Amino acid sequence: MKLTLRIWRQNGPSDKGAMVEYKVDDVSPDMSFLEMLDVLNERLILDGEEPVAFDHDCREGICGMCSLVINGAPHGPERATTTCQLHMRKFKDGDTIDIEPWRARPFPVIKDLVVDRTAFDKIIQAGGYISAPTGAAPDAHAMPVPKPDADRAFEAAECIGCGACVAACPNGSGMLFTAAKVMHLGLMPQGQPERYDRVVDMVETHDDLGFGGCTNTGECTVACPKGISLDTIGMLNRDYLRATAGGAKK
Amino acid sequence: MAVSGGLLVLFIVVHMVGNLKIFFGREEFDGYAAWLRAIGTPALHETWFLWIQRAGLTLCVLLHIGTAADLAVRAKRARPVRYRHRPKVQGGYAARTMRWGGVILVLFIVWHILDLTVGTVNPRGVHGEPYGNVVAGFQPERWYITLFYALAVIALGFHLRHGLTSALQSLGRGNAVRERGLSAAAAVFAVAIVVGYLSVPFAVTTGLVT
Structure with missing residues (x-):
């Protein structure tokens, strides 16, 4: 799958932040959403760029750490599913996906997609x-x-x-x-x-x-x-x- | 929000029942209107009860707007940075339009009082003869007024649709077992109110009530 990602990048709590576009090729439909971001981050590191910061821990859907607003829906389009348990087969080849952090004053952004809960x-x-x-x-x-x-x-x-x-x-x-x-x-x-x-x-x-x-x-x-x-x-x-x-x- | 809204719902029901008396003819409708001014006599002076009720309703409306404004301000403060990509909320049209629907209702209430209570914007506006005023107000050539009333009453229906279930939830009366039934009951109630209120202007516009 080939995807266009628009990801909220914010260097720190006081940075203004903006959506930045990335193209990701060779995404497997069997990857989880976070694994897809891992693929992007590996490439960014190899290119000498700053990887996208995002929260995750167990990747089993039980810890409550992952926190992405995907196309305007927290944890993405699938009901009763955390971001880590969301798989790329829920998206179509060529899709553009917007990824933002939780937005609330009591949850200030620490960096990129990571918020302080x-x-x-x-x-x-x-x-x-x-x-x-x-x-x-x-x-x-x-x-x-x-x-x-x-x-x-x-x-x-x-x-x-x-x-x-x-x-x-x-x-x-x-x-x-x-x-x-x-x-x-x-x-x-x-x-x-x-x-x-x-x-x-x-x-x-x-x-x-x-x-x-x-x-x-x-x-x-x-x-x-x-x-x-x-x-x-x-x-x-x-x-x-x-x-x-x-x-x-x- | 729930308590002031609940009291206003009681008024809405009684007001609608009163409106429907127009179908029993001029005498009964005007007589009912005259009785409204006389409730409580001779213990109270004529129209005293009416003014007490008006004061109570105004207080309810102000409290309702006050608590709604407080919620709106808190909501705005709670999300200083908005989402770039945000689909429409999924909670339904009624839940989404509570605030603007409320604004429409306030504007409507102002017009409605000027039209059929004070009579200044009514083409007839004769005090003590509500039957004649209603009939004059909704004549076919004044279709835009009927349309405005229809839009406002439909806005009220949506407001009640979400407001009723929301009020019950706020007062701790909702639970999963009853939720479906309550939600359906709120929808039926909202439709009944809309139909009941719209029947009068449409009956006049279509010539059923003359």
């Missing part, structure tokens, strides 16, 4: 923990959890914190991530002691960091590589109202 860590620090001593692995069923709650918590726990929800949101909101983290703990018995403080603290931190507000457009859930559903935000809202209007927050 410390803001998510700050949201986690605000409430993404439990204080109940859980000790060593307990016996199965020692603490019964209703099956629907366990399933729902597990679904929320699938969030890998990649930030695609923020990148996709027309409001630049990180509410799907926040909701996934809040509900993943809030539905489990071990998460109950901090349940209503957690939701308020995490939402406040989210807002203070400069993320936008949720208007339920549903863009996030379409972009989410783990398919976290929009009603997770509805559950967060319910807990938030119980905590504030209902007076459940201590």
Whole structure:
């Protein structure tokens, strides 16, 4: 396959940045999107140019490091798939592909396609923990959890914190991530002691960091590589109202 | 946003039911309009209730615009550098047009009050005779007014389509099991409101109500 890539190049946080065009020949349809960028970078290094910086780690779709907006879609055109698990067979020979970093004020660009997602860590620090001593692995069923709650918590726990929800949101909101983290703990018995403080603290931190507000457009859930559903935000809202209007927050 | 919008939806429903009384004839429609001014009497002076309601509605509209503006400003701040390549949002036409749709609705409400409440832009504009004013306002030769009303009401339909489900979600009432049903119910409700509101001007324009 022969492709034309238009890639966002930005030398550092204070650089203005621009889209730069590259031609890549001999791309195999079996390559992953990141392997295709590896091929480009190998050539750039041999030519004495600066390679394109991009985030990646496990390349198995579970770490949440890869973060490319491909033709305007975070993680590319395939649903429920991370960039590293996206393969070039999803594109056609001769395609032009635009590659940009996540765009949000709380995710400043470090270099090229790499953004700083410390803001998510700050949201986690605000409430993404439990204080109940859980000790060593307990016996199965020692603490019964209703099956629907366990399933729902597990679904929320699938969030890998990649930030695609923020990148996709027309409001630049990180509410799907926040909701996934809040509900993943809030539905489990071990998460109950901090349940209503957690939701308020995490939402406040989210807002203070400069993320936008949720208007339920549903863009996030379409972009989410783990398919976290929009009603997770509805559950967060319910807990938030119980905590504030209902007076459940201590 | 959800609470002020919800109160405005209640008004929209009651207002539409009132409008439909035009199909029962001049007497009933004008009588209903006169009753609206008399609600609460003799405990309240005539039109007091009306003014309390107007104040409440104005407050709701201002709160609704205020919270919407806050969200829009936060959204703009949250993405200072825009995408070079950005397809249209996938969340649907209704979700995409909430802000501009709202602006259209405000402009419409201003015109609508001048037309059928104050009467300054109505060709007849006789106080206390809404039936005659409505009929005069939507005559076939004033088709552009009917068209403007139609566009505004359709904009309202889209606004409700997204607004209703969004409000339920914001109030924590949505969940995956109910989501489909709620979304369908919101669509049906929005269509019913559009049809209900448009039936009156179109009935006049086509000569059904004279």
